[in-house]
Amino acid sequence: MSTPHIDAQKGDFAEVVIMPGDPLRAKYIAENYLKNAIQVNTVRSMLGFTGFFKNKRVSVMSHGMGIPSSVIYVRELISEFGVKKIIRVGTCGAVLDSVNLNDVVIGMGACTDSRINRLRFGNHDFSAIADYDTLSSLVLSAKKMNIVVKVGNFFTTDSFYSNTSELLKMLVQYNILAIEMETSGIYSIAAELNAKAVSICTVTDHLIKNDKLSVKDREESCSKMIDIALNSIHLN
Numbered sequence: 385m386s387t388p389h390i391d392a393q394k395g396d397f398a399e400v401v402i403m404p405g406d407p408l409r410a411k412y413i414a415e416n417y418l419k420n421a422i423q424v425n426t427v428r429s430m431l432g433f434t435g436f437f438k439n440k441r442v443s444v445m446s447h448g449m450g451i452p453s454s455v456i457y458v459r460e461l462i463s464e465f466g467v468k469k470i471i472r473v474g475t476c477g478a479v480l481d482s483v484n485l486n487d488v489v490i491g492m493g494a495c496t497d498s499r500i501n502r503l504r505f506g507n508h509d510f511s512a513i514a515d516y517d518t519l520s521s522l523v524l525s526a527k528k529m530n531i532v533v534k535v536g537n538f539f540t541t542d543s544f545y546s547n548t549s550e551l552l553k554m555l556v557q558y559n560i561l562a563i564e565m566e567t568s569g570i571y572s573i574a575a576e577l578n579a580k581a582v583s584i585c586t587v588t589d590h591l592i593k594n595d596k597l598s599v600k601d602r603e604e605s606c607s608k609m610i611d612i613a614l615n616s617i618h619l620n
């Protein structure tokens with residue numbers, strides 16, 4: 385029952401899938417957080433694993449970079465493999481003075497410069513919002529671990545290198561918490577297919593303060609977010 389992008393059998397994925405952009409982050413999560421993890425996808429090196437976190441079955445699979453890649457995987461997971469909930473664990477840039485490197489942020493909604501949602505939603509503006517219960521469980525999970533998370537609006541861009549000063553100024557004006565490249569598309573595809581989705585991200589770059597984490601620090605900084613995401617699946 386494989387799809388063009390996922391060579392797995394029905395039942396190979398758990399109902400909840402934790403999704404980073406980076407395949408190596410998926411492998412890292414499987415190896416360091418899950419028990420008895422087995423690899424369930426290697427097509428295009430978009431690595432997927434299923435194992436157990438505190439006795440609850442969970443999968444982790446990367447979705448690649450950008451809306452076009454991520455919505456292919458999210459669509460196939462939901463429509464072909466019975467996945468009911470996606471928690472994206474990503475990295476992001478920040479623009480607000482009140483947001484710093486290593487902060488953990490959750491996207492209550494996501495604006496975008498992509499046209500994909502309009503293509504699918506009759507050329508109208510789709511309001512890309514998180515699943516409320518999943519968002520609440522992430523916030524509760526963070527609280528239980530005494531980790532501060534910020535919840536707000538994301539900006540999902542198709543263009544990693546188009547951060548003009550005008551764009552950044554506008555994002556500040558509109559109180560945008562994070563810039564990343566997938567959330568708006570993931571929220572809309574989940575809505576279309578009657579599944580749940582939330583993005584939780586770690587701030588790795590500050591685009592106004594011109595600050596960024598090193599490649600090595602990026603890896604370590606993701607641990608708070610991964611802990612919050614995995615523990616949240618026990619809360620609803």
Ligand SMILES: O=P(O)(O)O[C@H]1O[C@H](CO)[C@@H](O)[C@H]1O
Nearest residue numbers: 404405406449474475564565
């Ligand atoms: O770290 P991930 O989850 O890949 O997320 C962010 O990093 C990539 C860009 O470097 C984009 O995918 C963006 O959304």
Ligand SMILES: O=c1cc[nH]c(=O)[nH]1
Nearest residue numbers: 475476477564565589
């Ligand atoms: O999409 C992204 C990811 C990390 N940092 C950014 O500035 N943008």
